[in-house]
Amino acid sequence: MVRGASEVTFADRDEAGRRLGDEVSRVLPDDGPGRPLVLALPRGGVPVAVQVAERIGGDLDLLLARKIGAPHQPEYGVGAIAEDGPPVFDTTALGRLDLTVDDLAGTVRAERAELARRARRYRGGRPAPRVAGRCVVLVDDGLATGVTARAALRGLRHQQPRWLALAIPVCAPPAYEGLRGDADQLICLAAPPGFRAVGEWYTDFHQLTDEDVDRALRGFASA
CATH class of the missing domain: 3.40.50.2020 (Rossmann fold)
Structure with a gap:
């Protein structure tokens, strides 16, 4: 609509x-x-x-939820992760940048940590x-x-x-x-x-x- x-x-x-x-x-x-x-x-x-x-x-x-940014291009979202959920990736964007899911494991960990920080900050x-x-x-x-x-x-x-x-x-x-x-x-x-x-x-x-x-x-x- x-x-x-x-x-x-x-x-x-x-x-x-x-x-x-x-x-x-x-x-x-x-x-x-x-x-x-x-x-x-x-x-x-x-x-x-x-x-x-x-x-x-x-x-x-x-x-x-948090965007998963591309290496060296953090503003370019190639995926995202929500509370207690698995990461979701844009397979087209990954292919365009010649990236694999494993290449983003460190970024996913960092964004999970930021989600936990925000949960504490906003919800106590x-x-x-x-x-x-x-x-x-x-x-x-x-x-x-x-x-x-x-x-x-x-x-x-x-x-x-x-x-x-x-x-x-x-x-x-x-x-x-x-x-x-x-x-x-x-x-x-x-x-x-x-x-x-x-x-x-x-x-x-x-x-x-x-x-x-x-x-x-x-x-x-x-x-």
């Missing part, structure tokens, strides 16, 4: 989340047990997910949310390759949610097409053909910090 492709620019993540929440509310099953669970991919997905959770009356938590001693049997909406601020979302969705699927959706304001068309089979519902406000980077579709796309995540979660809890 792609809506509003001609109105793709967002003022900031809050506005994107409000618009996205309206779309999620249209497709959310109305016969699920309890409140829906909205899971944010930090850091950028958190303010978007806050607005979605408020719009649909859902619970809010985090789903931690609180356990990860229970997913089984719930309507779950995974939220990020946008997708370029989609590999991180794929790792997160596959990890969630193993936990047997009743219904699983991925909701993003904007994504690259190949990422949208490639993720169709990983969620029960894929909700994207726009997949513009001229997509190059997520930040191009926001007026304000500043880098978020751990403290920004804390404030957003506290604000939701107090509201």
Whole structure:
């Protein structure tokens, strides 16, 4: 489901989340047990997910995942790993760079360590949310390759949610097409053909910090 492709620019993540929440509310099953669970991919997905959770009356938590970057090109994602899940790799990207999974074993270990650090930082001693049997909406601020979302969705699927959706304001068309089979519902406000980077579709796309995540979660809890 792609809506509003001609109105793709967002003022900031809050506005994107409000618009996205309206779309999620249209497709959310109305016969699920309890409140829906909205899971944010930090850091950028958190303010978007806050607005979605408020719009649909859902619970809010985090789903931690990390990109696996190519050697000497850490910004170029060739895979991803989510909490308690196996790494997921982009086999096309690996072939293009003449890499094997074994070549990335050290990077995978480092990213697992960073996931553990973030879990301690964001949750303290609180356990990860229970997913089984719930309507779950995974939220990020946008997708370029989609590999991180794929790792997160596959990890969630193993936990047997009743219904699983991925909701993003904007994504690259190949990422949208490639993720169709990983969620029960894929909700994207726009997949513009001229997509190059997520930040191009926001007026304000500043880098978020751990403290920004804390404030957003506290604000939701107090509201």
